[in-house]
Amino acid sequence: MEMEGLTSIYTNVYTKSALLSGEDFTNMHGNTKAALDYHVSINSDSYIATYFGNIDKMVAAMRAFRGLFKTLFLNRRAFEQFTSQGLKGEELVEALWNAHRDEFVLGRGSALPECFCEFKL
Template identity: 80%
Template sequence: MVAYSQCEYNGLSQASVEAINAARGDRKPWTGETARVWRNRGKCPLTPNETAFILQSLSIPKNTHIYLAAGDGIMELEGLTSIYTNVVTKSSLLSGEDFKNMHGNTKAALDYYVSINSDAYVATYFGNMDKMVAAMRAYKGLYKTLFLNRKEFADFTSQGLKGKELMEALKKAHTDNFVMGRGSALPDCFCEFKL
C-alpha cells in the first residue's frame, strides 16, 4: 500500500524510493502541509519498520508467526523481519513456478483466505481488503482483529516522541481504543486491563 499511496515517507532506502516512484507513475506524492495533514489524519499506510515498532509497543511476541498479506513489491521488509523472524509471504509458501504463474487476483484470494482463517489479523491500513477481512472474521466469530492506529502514530511522531516514550504512548492509545470500543483490538495484547 505504501507504494500506491501519495504519502511522503522519510528515511527510506534509495531502492525503495525508486520502486515507490515507479509504482506511482504520474501520481506525485503530496508535499509540505498537505503531506503533513494527510499523514496526521491517519490516511497513510504504515511501512514495515513502523509496523514492527507498533507491534513491539503492543508486546506482540517476537516469535509470533506472521503471514504477510501484501503485494509482491514489498519494500524495507527487513525492518519487520529483523525483529519478527517468523514472517512468511505468498512467494515463500509457493514454489517459484506456482508463484510465477499465479494471477494477481488469485494472489489476493490467497491473502484473503489466510487472513480470514488466521488466529489473529492485524491491519496496517484500512482499505477494501481489510474491511472485507474484518467483516468476515466478525461473521465467523474471530474477534482477534487489530487495526493499528496510524493517526496516533503520526500524531505522536510529529510531537517528537520516540523510543520508549513513543512505545508507551502507542500502547496506551491502542488500549484506550479497545476499552472505548473504537475499532477492534486483540484482547490478549491488553491482559493488564480490568473492568
C-alpha cells in the same frame, strides 16, 4: 524497519510470499494473490489490517461473523513513527497500546472484542 518492529512483537507472522515457493509466488497474479490474502486473513488466529480499505472491512466482517475477534485496525502512522524511532518488543507494544487506546477513546479507533489491548504479549 516496520517488519522488524512487527515481528519483534508477533513472532508467528507469515506473508503470502513466505507461504509459497518463489516460482509459485511469481507465477501468481492480481486476483489470485488477493484470493490467497483473503483466505489466509479470514482463517488466521489474528489479523492486523494494514490499510482499512474494502478488503480489510470485508475480512473484519467475515472474521466477526465466524467468531474470530482478534482483529486489530493498526494506526499505521503511529506504527511507522514508533518503528522509525527504533522501538521494538515491549517498548513498541506499550507505545502502540497507548496510541490505540487514545484513538478508541476519541472515537477514531476501532476495536473488536478480545482486542490485543486486553492481553499481555
